[in-house]
Amino acid sequence: MPLARRLLPNGTLDLMRQIVLFCGAYWLYRLARGMVYDQTVSAFDHAQDVIHLERSTHVFVEHSVQAWAVGTGFLDDLASWMYLNSHFVVTTCTLAFIYLFRNEHFYFVRNMFMVAMGLALVGYVAFPTAPPRMFPELGFIDSVADFTGVSESSVNALFNPFAAVPSMHVCFALMLSVPMIRMVRHAWAKGLWIAYAPVVTFVVVATGNHWIFDAVSGAGVAAVSALAAQTLFARARPQAWAWEPALAGPARAG
Numbered sequence: 001m002p003l004a005r006r007l008l009p010n011g012t013l014d015l016m017r018q019i020v021l022f023c024g025a026y027w028l029y030r031l032a033r034g035m036v037y038d039q040t041v042s043a044f045d046h047a048q049d050v051i052h053l054e055r056s057t058h059v060f061v062e063h064s065v066q067a068w069a070v071g072t073g074f075l076d077d078l079a080s081w082m083y084l085n086s087h088f089v090v091t092t093c094t095l096a097f098i099y100l101f102r103n104e105h106f107y108f109v110r111n112m113f114m115v116a117m118g119l120a121l122v123g124y125v126a127f128p129t130a131p132p133r134m135f136p137e138l139g140f141i142d143s144v145a146d147f148t149g150v151s152e153s154s155v156n157a158l159f160n161p162f163a164a165v166p167s168m169h170v171c172f173a174l175m176l177s178v179p180m181i182r183m184v185r186h187a188w189a190k191g192l193w194i195a196y197a198p199v200v201t202f203v204v205v206a207t208g209n210h211w212i213f214d215a216v217s218g219a220g221v222a223a224v225s226a227l228a229a230q231t232l233f234a235r236a237r238p239q240a241w242a243w244e245p246a247l248a249g250p251a252r253a254g
Helices: 002-007 011-034 040-056 062-072 075-101 103-126 143-148 168-183 187-206 212-236
Strands: none
Touching: 011 075, 011 103, 040 212, 062 075, 062 143, 062 187, 075 103, 075 143, 075 168, 075 187, 103 168, 103 212, 168 187, 168 212, 187 212
16 A cells, blocks of 8 residues: 555554544534433523523623624525534544644644543533524524525434534634644635634524524633643653654654
């Protein structure tokens, strides 16, 4: 496999290991977040708690953001398209780029994602929360459902409409954008990555899928995951899992 050895930083076996790890973790994450009992009452109670908190701190702006996006005549559809497509596509393509071309940083980023998905499941179980789109009496609409013509309102083995806290769209966006800002060389690329997390935050709010509280908690999960990757994993295996493994000694895949 001479071509594979030239193209893959640590060989075919390591690539397969990372794919299995990410796919396995993602599907366990999906299954676990959907394995819920009747959380409807708790989810709406928690959403009311979030609304009360945001009103008391003067950050209850979700309806104004969505109304403005709808009023433009195009931003609501663009936000809905991005909500459906960019999260998975950008995440997958960026992780592939880091693995292939900035491999020395990949294992640090991977560990952040593993920690974040675990923390998110704790949040979904402990604090199920109905999203803004489930409050039409407050003026919210389901922009994504209007855009696609498909409504998803049930809890099943792979889908939980109350898995709102934390917002993993925002969490993933931060865990990609901060490393990419450090890695890319061109100013225009840095600018795009600087804008990415704020754009994603706008998207999740404008579509009625998350409260501001969800976005803030998603940012918090990203910060905790980065701290765990730095202070726990990187110290456990600095030659493989540190941000700069070369500074810790001969690099090893992991």
